[in-house]
Amino acid sequence: MNRVLLEKNVLNDKINGLSDKEIGEKYSINLKKIEQIITKEKGVNVSNINTSKKLRKLAPKDFSLESNTVWSFKSRGNWATHNGNYRGNWSPYIPRNIILRYSQENDLVLDYFCGSGTTAVECKLLNRNFIGIDINEKAIELAKDNLNFEYLFGGSVELKVADARNLSFLKDCSIDLICSHPPYSNIINYTYDNELDLSHLDTENFLNEIKKVAEESFRVLKDEKYCAILIGDMRKNKNVVPLGFWTIEKYLQAGFKIKEMIIKRQHNCKTTGFWYNNSIKYNFLLLAHEYLVVFQKTNKNDYFDEIADEQDFTISFADADDIYLETTTVWIANTLDYFDIAINNLAQRYSVNFCIINSVFNKSADLIIYLFDSKIDEFIYKIQSAKRNSIVAILCEDKRLINGLVHSEPLFIEKKLRDNEFLKIKEIVILTLENNNQINSSENLNINHKYLLIYQKVK
Ligand SMILES: C[S@@+](CC[C@H](N)C(=O)[O-])C[C@H]1O[C@@H](n2cnc3c(N)ncnc32)[C@H](O)[C@@H]1O
Known part of the structure; x- marks a missing residue:
């Protein structure tokens, strides 16, 4: 390992809370060397370099990449500055998995519905350059605050107030990965009265506008790269409104192909009490999933006559x-x-x-x-x-x-x-x-x- 990388790794491990003994064994270096690295960086020889926010930990415990198409996280994830305070924010496990699977260190990642900065924080922790925009300046302030923790990060983070429908500040084919979480039409309003906020639009208008976002996504993404979005359905008069499928269709119309259709299970819906009883009484199902779709900008064809493995349904009846x-x-x-x-x-x-x-x-x-x-x-x-x-x-x-x-x-x-x-x-x-x-x-x-x-x- 070269000197620069060794210094960077040691400092990150130190911030992560590893003991000097653990660091020493990991890199086969003695305490003196560790002290030297810290002193060079900090100007003083300190044993604890976590002087900014008190962070619990900087990575999830026992993390492993998801390998199936159904994702379900027992807890939403509270490492680094992640918390559930921003209504509608997504679990950091989602961008973490997407970033690790579909990008490399030093790539440029875009989240055009940045919100409280969950994707931004993961990019910082995973050494990806990041551009985040949101229509709400208060959300951008919150994202900046959430990014304000000590971690050695050599990349760049750009956060600004802008509209996801107009990414004219970005060149064609300049982004390595898009990882974003739009509003689900008007289910949750993110601003009080911002007219540019897509979360004030009814389904039809929302779909017309998300089409523009999809087109911009296709333009700014590099060839063969990926764009992942999380979107859910709605319910109206006991029937589902398939907002998820309709949104996906807009991305397909913009030119994308589907690389993965991932089902994200939601655990916040009530399976007992009032909703449970009503679900039986009025015969409807409580929405408990969202679609995390990974699109690819590629010329590969998606004709369905080229299926890899055909599976048969076996029919049997249980008691x-x-x-x-x-x-x-x-x-x-x-x-x-x-x-x-x-x-x-x-x-x-x-x-x-x-x-x-x-x-x-x-x-x-x-x-x-x-x-x-x-x-x-x-x-x-x-x-x-x-x-x-x-x-x-x-x-x-x-x-x-x-x-x-x-x-x-x-x-x-x-x-x-x-x-x-x-x-x-x-x-x-x-x-x-x-x-x-x-x-x-x-x-x-x-x-x-x-x-x-x-x-x-x-x-
Ligand atoms: C589902 S939230 C994203 C939450 C984010 N993933 C997080 O973890 O905090 C959707 C975001 O889209 C933003 N938004 C709504 N309309 C927008 C637009 N036209 N351009 C950019 N952002 C917009 C909202 O302000 C809101 O923060």
């Missing part, structure tokens, strides 16, 4: 008594019996009078299950004669393509059925496996979720 009635949008299986969980939950929630349309179509069924295949036009034709008010559940998935991109069936299906006069979308359910922490050294995440798109026949 319905063993099945827990799910009340949120994430349905968990313990083993590979997710299909049982799906069928039994659908049957319990909607009707036991069901059919699987791929094999037998019973027009008088109250619940029609479609295992998505390539014959969607045939399905649309058949479904017209199903009973009014029946429930139609479509089981589908994200498929890994040979070139590493993802073809997302649910996106395709939702788009295809969006203006269908017979079907109205009611729920988007994620099926996944509990405790499936499959370690995976591949460049691609291991896809361990599927979807149920639940529609109601309205005519």
Whole structure:
């Protein structure tokens, strides 16, 4: 290790709270050498160089990169200056994973919805150069404050008030990674009355404006690089409003391809009490997931005839008594019996009078299950004669393509059925496996979720 790097590492370890003994053993150097390095940097020989904010620690304990497509963090993460004070801020585990997986040290990372600076802090800790903008000057002040801790960082951080729809201060193809978390239309308002704040817009206007952000993202990102955004759905009159899919579509229209569709589980929704009871009484599911989409700016094609590994659904039925009635949008299986969980939950929630349309179509069924295949036009034709008010559940998935991109069936299906006069979308359910922490050294995440798109026949 060269001298400069050794000095930098020793100082960082010191700030991180490692003892002199641990540092000595790590780099095979004696105490004298450690003191020399500190004195050179600080001008005095001090044993403790954490003189600024009292930080708990500068990295999460026992961190390992996520390797599956369903991410769930037990705690939101409170290392460095991270805390949950800024409403709607994201867990630092998210940018940490994205930054580590999709960028290198000294790369330039952009967060155009910077908020309280969670991404900024992670860039500082991980030695990435950073540009953060937000429409709210108070958020930028907060981000600056959160960045104000001692850590040896040789890179640059630029924070400013600006509009994510207009990145004209950035050159074409100048950014290595975009990692950002937009408002979810007007679910949470981030300012009182700032007219440029996208969190004051209704769904239609929000989508028109996020399209401009997507186009700017595509322009400023370097070729073959990645843009990750976190976005969730909304609910209106007991039905889901698929804001997530619609936002993703704007990024695809701007020219991006999907590298990963990650499901971020949310743990703040109530699975007991008032909401639990209402979910059963009024028959709707509590939103418990968001989409963390990693887009790539690439010319690789995302045609779905180039699928890497085709998986078959195995159909078997568990004893319905063993099945827990799910009340949120994430349905968990313990083993590979997710299909049982799906069928039994659908049957319990909607009707036991069901059919699987791929094999037998019973027009008088109250619940029609479609295992998505390539014959969607045939399905649309058949479904017209199903009973009014029946429930139609479509089981589908994200498929890994040979070139590493993802073809997302649910996106395709939702788009295809969006203006269908017979079907109205009611729920988007994620099926996944509990405790499936499959370690995976591949460049691609291991896809361990599927979807149920639940529609109601309205005519
Ligand atoms: C979900 S929050 C981001 C939170 C951030 N990830 C964090 O951890 O603190 C969305 C942010 O977008 C900002 N915002 C809204 N409209 C904007 C616009 N037109 N340009 C830039 N930022 C905007 C809001 O002020 C808010 O801080």
